[in-house]
Amino acid sequence: xxxxxxxxxxxxxxxxxLSGCSNNSITVSEKMDPFEKMNRKxxxxxxxxxxxxxxxxxxxxxxxxxxxxxxxIRNHIDxxxxxxxxINSSLxxxxxxxxxxxxxxxxxxxxLGFYDLDKGETAFKKKDIGSTLAKxxxxxxxxxxxxxxxxxxxxxxxxxxxxxxxxxxxxxxxxNDLRLLEAPLNAIDTRSKLSKxxxxxxxxxxxxxxxxxxxxxxxxxxxxxxxxxxxxxxxIDAEFEKxxx
Amino acid sequence: MQNLKNYWNKxxxxxxxxxxxxxxxxxxxxxxxxxxxxxxxxxxxIAEAQKHALETIELSSEERSKKITPLINKxxxxxxxAKATTGSFWKKATDDQKIKYKLVLLHQIVNTxxxxxxxxxxxxxxxxxxxxxxxxxxxxxxxIEDRKKNNPxxxxxxxxxxxxxxxxxxxxxxxxxxxxxxxxxxxTTSILRKNKGxxxxxxxxxxxxx
Numbered sequence: 001x002x003x004x005x006x007x008x009x010x011x012x013x014x015x016x017x018l019s020g021c022s023n024n025s026i027t028v029s030e031k032m033d034p035f036e037k038m039n040r041k042x043x044x045x046x047x048x049x050x051x052x053x054x055x056x057x058x059x060x061x062x063x064x065x066x067x068x069x070x071x072x073i074r075n076h077i078d079x080x081x082x083x084x085x086x087i088n089s090s091l092x093x094x095x096x097x098x099x100x101x102x103x104x105x106x107x108x109x110x111x112l113g114f115y116d117l118d119k120g121e122t123a124f125k126k127k128d129i130g131s132t133l134a135k136x137x138x139x140x141x142x143x144x145x146x147x148x149x150x151x152x153x154x155x156x157x158x159x160x161x162x163x164x165x166x167x168x169x170x171x172x173x174x175x176n177d178l179r180l181l182e183a184p185l186n187a188i189d190t191r192s193k194l195s196k197x198x199x200x201x202x203x204x205x206x207x208x209x210x211x212x213x214x215x216x217x218x219x220x221x222x223x224x225x226x227x228x229x230x231x232x233x234x235x236i237d238a239e240f241e242k243x244x245x
Numbered sequence: 246m247q248n249l250k251n252y253w254n255k256x257x258x259x260x261x262x263x264x265x266x267x268x269x270x271x272x273x274x275x276x277x278x279x280x281x282x283x284x285x286x287x288x289x290x291i292a293e294a295q296k297h298a299l300e301t302i303e304l305s306s307e308e309r310s311k312k313i314t315p316l317i318n319k320x321x322x323x324x325x326x327a328k329a330t331t332g333s334f335w336k337k338a339t340d341d342q343k344i345k346y347k348l349v350l351l352h353q354i355v356n357t358x359x360x361x362x363x364x365x366x367x368x369x370x371x372x373x374x375x376x377x378x379x380x381x382x383x384x385x386x387x388x389i390e391d392r393k394k395n396n397p398x399x400x401x402x403x404x405x406x407x408x409x410x411x412x413x414x415x416x417x418x419x420x421x422x423x424x425x426x427x428x429x430x431x432x433t434t435s436i437l438r439k440n441k442g443x444x445x446x447x448x449x450x451x452x453x454x455x
Contacts, residue, residue, distance in 0.1 A: 067393070070395075071395050120394075196364070200357065200360065205432060205451055206432045206436055209432045210431075212431070213423075213428040213432070214423055217422060217424065217428070218421065218422065221421075221423075233378070233384075236417075236424070237378050238379075239329075240382060240404065240417075241380065241381055241382065243325060243328050243329055244325065
């Protein structure tokens with residue numbers, strides 16, 4: 001146990017150092033990929049694992065399990081993730097999100113999250129440690145492709161490790177066991193939810209680049225929100241107007 | 246004669262005042278016309294695509310693609326998209342390469358839309374807002390929702406511009422904040438950069454995956 005903690009903290013320190021190598025600006029280029037060679041190898045490995053195991057299981061899951069049951073499972077997985085949003089919203093001093101997420105967590109706790117009792121009325125933003133690190137100006141860091149996990153920036157990967165450690169320390173043992181047991185189900189459900197997008201990525205001329213572009217755009221939109229979107233749109237507008245001349 | 250001059254001077258001031266007072270109204274009207282036109286184009290296109298999806302449901306994907314090509318070509322600005330997705334490499338391409346690239350790009354767009362036609366047919370589109378951006382652009386925001394509420398709604402942002410013929414065409418589409426032009430550009434420029442700007446190689450690569 002102690003060795004795993006020691007190793008995980010070593011990894012976190014290494015990643016934070018790597019993050020320091022990068023630009024902290026939100027307009028930073030998407031081409032920020034110093035480990036592209038290694039990342040491509042990991043991407044090929046992940047793609048093979050996906051095509052051989054995850055994709056077939058996820059297709060069967062989508063075919064055999066009714067949409068309403070899949071929705072209940074998705075709700076439950078989201079509910080299990082809500083404590084992380086509550087903690088990170090507090091750390092980011094986002095009071096509204098903290099209250100909304102807490103209220104929804106308690107309400108849907110009556111059904112263990114399987115059924116959304118307020119029928120989507122209470123909408124809150126999902127937050128994780130990666131977004132908290134971004135809030136406190138930790139640089140995004142280089143793009144990484146992690147075996148069996150997928151794309152991450154070094155900051156988000158640090159966040160994922162910290163999140164797992166923190167959640168396992170503050171949650172009760174049964175909830176931790178449940179989270180561990182449901183990890184494969186989460187992977188299958190996520191794969192089925194993103195099946196069209198992933199197939200579209202695999203069919204593209206350079207799937208690695210497409211995945212990197214999709215991931216970075218999506219992650220930045222979620223982490224930086226309106227500030228990033230406005231800045232990005234201003235830049236794109238200027239580029240488009242120039243091309244239209 | 247002096248009276249006439251006085252009248253003219255007064256009339257000049259009235260004209261000046263009126264133009265100052267009413268110019269924002271005229272500008273506003275033209276802005277709001279552009280916004281309405283932008284919204285209308287998107288709604289028309291979605292309705293046509295949904296109708297097409299239902300009418301061609303029993304055809305093969307190849308036949309479906311063939312049938313939807315003119316519809317897509319009618320609404321998008323292919324010249325702009327070709328330039329925007331190749332960046333500075335566009336200027337180095339020959340005329341023949343430019344024509345070929347535009348064709349493969351159109352096929353790619355058609356194939357992507359064809360893949361999602363059945364999903365589009367089962368969902369409902371709701372316009373949210375539209376906004377004028379700079380001198381030439383209009384943003385149209387909308388949302389597509391699953392009628393059975395089994396899937397979360399998807400946010401869409403269409404970027405349009407007015408052409409010389411005063412009609413609007415689509416420059417880019419962002420799905421949940423992910424720009425299709427930006428993603429395609431990262432891919433094409435990466436291929437071009439690794440192959441010393443060889444456009445023929447890019448065209449072949451896009452054809453293979455088509």
